[in-house]
Amino acid sequence: MGASPAKFLFGFLFVSIVLWLIFMFASRLLAWILSRVLGASVGFRVGGWKCLRDVVVKFKKGAVESISVGEIRLSLRQSLVKLGVGFISRDPKLQVLICDLEVVMRVSKKSTQKTKSKKRRTSGRGKWMVLANMARFLSVSVTDLVLKVRRVYLSSYL
Structure with a gap:
């Protein structure tokens, strides 16, 4: 008997x-974890099955x-890498496309404190x-990366 x-x-x-519910739950959970671990507030809109806006x-x-x-888009691609004579690997690749990335930096405050010497950490191979x-x-x-640094004028502190 076949399925109708x-x-x-x-x-x-x-x-x-x-x-869809699993995707929504996972994205909200990731935002909550980022806000707890990094001490940051995270906000986003879902723009489709594989897109955050x-x-x-x-x-x-x-x-x-x-x-x-x-916008952040996810897609699954096949990478065609030639590994040798006539052998092509078809490994799946997760492609993350990030559009209109803007990073705003804070103005560093000048301090007269001495910098402590840091121990050099050796990361294992x-x-x-x-x-x-x-x-x-x-x-x-x-695509479209913008880095902004806010200017501070001396008159604003006076």
Whole structure:
């Protein structure tokens, strides 16, 4: 006995709704984790199944005041890498497209404190190998990057 078109459409609709809810929950959870870990406020709009729009991250401390992104798109691509004589690898690649990235920097405050000498941390080779293996499956493209630094005039402090 085959499935009727009505059952197929109902099942497809049900699976689509469940996947949409999982995506929404995961994006809200990621925003909450970023706000807790980084001490930043995160805001965004969902612009489709694989798209976030108007992403704004405002930091309370640090050199970066805010980061705003016009659009973040995700897609799954096949990378065609020739590995040898006639052998082509078809590894899947997650492509992240970031459009209209704007970074606003804070003005650094001059201080007369002495800088403490920092211990040099040696990162193990294993960490870099794990990062390189993960980067093999990731492609990031950034279009229209703007870096702003706010000017401070001396008269504003007087």
